[in-house]
Amino acid sequence: SQELEQSPQSLIVQEGKNLTINCTSSKTLYGLYWYKQKYGEGLIFLMMLQKGGEEKSHEKITAKLDEKKQQSSLHITASQPSHAGIYLCGATTGTYKYIFGTGTRLKVLA
């Protein structure tokens, strides 16, 4: 069973539009990580969230972790073609193990 559920699985948006990707767990998360991957390449670390209610921003990307630390969202404002790729959420549950969602494939139409 997938421990981290991501939605949507894929997303196509027009350039300039805002979008949100969600990541949900049935367990309380120790740390929540967002990564971006271009097809056939490694994962690029975007942001880490640890505290319930925490929010972080980097350029036009904002990530939030809910108070219960079971759900996170990644929001992109005014999307650009450079935002296209696969976004994955990852998490730690207090042990050595990292778990990952299956990814959201984002396409931005110019």
Added chain:
Amino acid sequence: DGGITQSPKYLFRKEGQNVTLSCEQNLNHDAMYWYRQDPGQGLRLIYYSQIVNDFQKGDIAEGYSVSREKKESFPLTVTSAQKNPTAFYLCASSIGSRGSYEQYFGPGTRLTVT
């Protein structure tokens, strides 16, 4: 520049041959990991190492082997016992292995076995 390197980027092998994938990091990280990525399945943990000369099996270790003789190196051998070895393999490292430490990933190796 600090980072993780994986080589080669593409690898082709005949069925029945063992093959070793390289992973090197100069981030001075203690923990290193190997993942396999297949379409629609996310990342699955093959092996991880928390410290030199120590490593543990992950969720899908069968048919794979690793070594950790040096802090900066964590090679993965895909043996002929691995029934479905064609996949994209990712190596990662983190400062520690318990708690909240982000992982840094290499560029990956795509292995094709025919």
